[in-house]
Amino acid sequence: MCSARDGQAQRCHIRPASDPKSATARRRNRTTPGRGVPCLPRPRWYAAAARDEVGGPAAGTVPSPQSHKGMAKKLTAFSTAGSNVAGGGYYHLPITDIVITKRDGQKVKTVQVVKADGSDDDLIELSYITTKVIGKGTFGVVQQIKLVDTGEVYAVKWVRQDRKFKNRELQIMRHLSHTNITQLRYFFCTLDKNKDTVYLNLVMEYIPETVHRVILHYSRNKHTFPLFFIKLYMYQILRGLAYIHMLGISHRDIKPQNLLCDPDRCIVKVCDFGSAKYMIKGEPNVAYICSRYYRAPELILGATEYTTMVDVWSAGCVLAEFFIARPVFPGDSNLDQFSEIMRILGTPTEEQVLEMNPNWTECRFPKRKAVAWEKVLEGKGTPSAIDLTVRLLDYVPAKRMTCFDGMTHVFFDDLRKPGITLPDGGPLPQLFNFSHEELQVNPSINHLLRPH
Incomplete structure (x- = not known):
């Protein structure tokens, strides 16, 4: 059933796809007393697409x-x-x-x-x-x-x-x-x-550290993650994702633990491609993928024809975590994860739900109002950081900012200033050595990608 927890978003649990006349189904179809909010139906991600079983035959053009x-x-x-x-x-x-x-x-x-x-x-x-x-x-x-x-x-x-x-x-x-x-x-x-x-x-x-451990280090020492390094790390995360998305690959498990970094050289690299897949339009994929706190809402709703935009959502979660030193959507279960998302973004409209999963027909959700990102980021986010976060964490996958576009965001302008160095005077890692293939993705933004 759906219940409330200390004023937070209601916890909506999945109803199994069973005979509606069975005792189990009748119990699970009840609404919350006094609230009239139905439990969410169980998405069909458990019927995993035959060509996308974990460790199964690879798809794509390899x-x-x-x-x-x-x-x-x-x-x-x-x-x-x-x-x-x-x-x-x-x-x-x-x-x-x-x-x-x-x-x-x-x-x-x-x-x-x-x-x-x-x-x-x-x-x-x-x-x-x-x-x-x-x-x-x-x-x-x-x-x-x-x-x-x-x-x-x-x-x-x-x-x-x-x-x-x-x-x-x-x-x-x-x-x-x-x-x-x-x-x-x-x-x-x-x-x-x-x-x-x-x-x-x-x-x-071998890369010695992870973004997760670096965030934890600052948190344990009661220090805020330096804004300059948030920009430097986040830019490289988006650049790594932009590269694999250019190749048609979705990582499907972006989280701080899967982002390696060398604090001495300030280099960040995406790792662990155990869940990655070449995304083929029209080919179904499993929805039960990606670590829960970083799982895109379309995956929670059981979409099987999603895109590389699931990685963009995860990247947005990582960006917010840089500021608050903890997951921004800490759900206790898969559907509770959606409740955590609604707690901040508000209740999605019916149109947004259908954009996430056109096959989702039972879409009554508890009404929630969006929370200002200034409050979510505890006053630590600059206006440009908040704007980038909002553009990455959109309910509608097609409206999320692509990783290439994300690199051109004003949040990263400091990295493009002539003569910019690390705080200790050392050189920045390679940020603008784009390949010919990368520059062909969207030539209209190339002048924004390079230092200017």
Whole structure:
């Protein structure tokens, strides 16, 4: 049922798609006593689109890797049955043994890897030491490693690989190369001790911090995140997203934890493409995607033909979080998340609801008035920051500012001033080294993108 909580937005829970005459349905179809607000119907995101199962066959125009020939004897190949984009066939990746030796009292692992920007047949040998575990989750483990020969430091993401499917994250990352995107360097596959589970290892550039931890650092020290660095970090976030959107890719899990940063160089890079997908118009996608606090409202309403604008919404949430040091929409559940959004943006109109999901027919929501963003950002947001936030966090996906347009916003004008430096006098990271392809997206705004 729907209930109120201390004057906040009503919590609207999803009614299962069941027989309306059943006892369960009758109980869940009740309105809130004295309020007359019906519970929201359950969106159909649980019937996941067949071509968009997590870890399933990749969509888009990514070429399929070539089959492997002339492997070293210790290498085998496994095939995954997911059909490739070209239409059918098998997907092959080399499986290698990890050889462990001792060197100067340290455990050294040696493995055959494939260069991310090379042919699958070009194998090279890497010897490394695992220095620490960076993170763990349902996806797997991320470790920091150090190469024995060169001393280079990398991050290795270690995930279970379903033999039935291609790994979409690997396919996408092999085709990305940008200043504000974490770079994949190598990859290799291994088996577990029982030789029945395959693990994919993604060897990526190592970036020491996340935006989440940097925000937490300022908050714990009771300091406000410096406005100049909000501009610098947010610009790079939008630039990284603009690049993948140009390629037709939606990240689908933008949040501070998936934004790496190097505080010394002030560089920000988008990471973790485990939920990313090439967006094909007319092709359905799962709606139950993206971390809850950063989930776009059209996803909450069960839309399956959404666009890269779901990332723009998430970016707007991150922008607000820079100012208040906590998620701006902290929902307890999926539908409670929508209630949190209404608490600030107000109740969407019927037209806005249909723009988010044309198939959403039962759209009665509790009436809420919008809250001024000056209040939401606790008086810390400048007029230009508030304007950018409003343009990113629009109910209607098509009305949200694109990432390329976002970079031209007046909020970032300080970054374009001639001779601008970091507060300590150091140089800014690369902000304007746009490729020819980037400048072809919307030539009419190119003069606004560059310093002026």
